[in-house]
Amino acid sequence: MTSSPAPGPGGRTPPTVRLTALHGHDLSYVDSGTGPAILFIHGLLGSHENWTHLVDKLDDRHRVVIPDLFGHGASAKPVGDYSLGAHAAVLRDLIDLLGIDRVTLVGHSLGGGIAMQFCYLFPQRVERLVLVATGGLGRTVSPLLRSATLPGAELVLPVIASSWVRERVEGIGHVASWFGWRAGADASAAWQGFTSLSDAESRRAFLATTRAVIDPGGQTVSARGHLPSGAPIPTLVVWGTRDRMIPVGHANRAHEVFPDARVVLFEGAGHFPHLEQPERFSAVLDEFIATGTTPPGARPEGQPSEDEPDNRRRTG
Template structure:
């Protein structure tokens, strides 16, 4: 049976899977992966419910989404890969690594976290749900996206901001609401860092309002095998704000594992 997960791909070689963030789509990675060498098999899926991938029926968890991505990877006859997960994509990648470790050779947490939402963050998720229910997706996109970029980068990243707003605006309100619930209720994944032994790359922005630098440093400290990269004057969108630095860091990480 064909997987419902839609994706883009390029290159041949060891598989690298790039997983996008909340209310986004595979197009978020277009420019970023376009600059990566074709000596790797780069796969960029739409998470179920975003882009061209259909939304699962009813409520679901991050673990449910991870299972769908593992089924997709398996349908492509991929036995091992490296995951690059941005924000929500990192939560999904961690679940994939926990329950299907044999598929995962390494994992990059790109502005993401192993820690569950604290009470303040849970309340923020609930406010997001209420806001989307009341105002709709377009108003949410207009208010949400720009703040994810460091203020000093917003002018230079204006095209990326507009592209992101357009992508977010095209998502369904049901997808935004169901994923907000799934993120709010997700489990602590520090055990994956502490016990898996997998190599991790942790990329953090010093002005990221979604994942604090302190939490990112804490992750690096508790990992058995991690590399920590801190991006200066960067918010939550290093793929746009610091593309060269993040591409270089990811390729160095990947090369250290594959070769």
């Protein structure tokens, strides 16, 4: 089953969204282009829309696959297992269904944790790994996400995600726009994710997903000790220097899991560097896929602290 896309901003037609059944539930995904496959994995409260701006930049030479994880977007939100391993297994089943043998994995935030779990479980299916502001490299995470794991969150979330609250926040934003304020890509993506919690099924899936990887003290799942066996997987790590969701200092920890990883820091970007600086992200990704290395001039330097950004030394 497919949906008919309407023209988007600038007259660009969004890619076709398809629907298939996996494990008895509907899974929504984009599948565009031909060539070596790239599998994009969005983060918590995200969807395929976090990546679709890259499709027309890549699908003339790559097969681009972008699913909505179960519990997100247009995919089903069943009661069940929302662990990293469960998500990784679903993605493996999806590429099996599509007849894809090996992929370059690109994972953002929670999607990065899923991508690393995929590498651990199915290393023979991975060509390259790209981690964007990924989870799984440290304990620290935004207090906002930690609060979703507290007792009683099930009672509070319907109130703060209600249409009454959302309409008033949007009204404030509309008034602010009269004075020249515009939400950046980081804030817009976060707000779009928050508005997806308007129904009970989405809220239940959000809480289950969050509690599978976070507790009141921070992240509970670590990539340490989960190196894939066999030959090292070429790995690129991308992070925004102003990430307030997962500190940029975690970027340095990628070398503890993938010793030969290349780290590229995006100056001034927040938790969504691929949305805030799409042209640069596309260029970095393209170069990495072509060569397995970072692009010329991008050096793994700048050593921010573990929990806070350091804007004095950075890449690029």
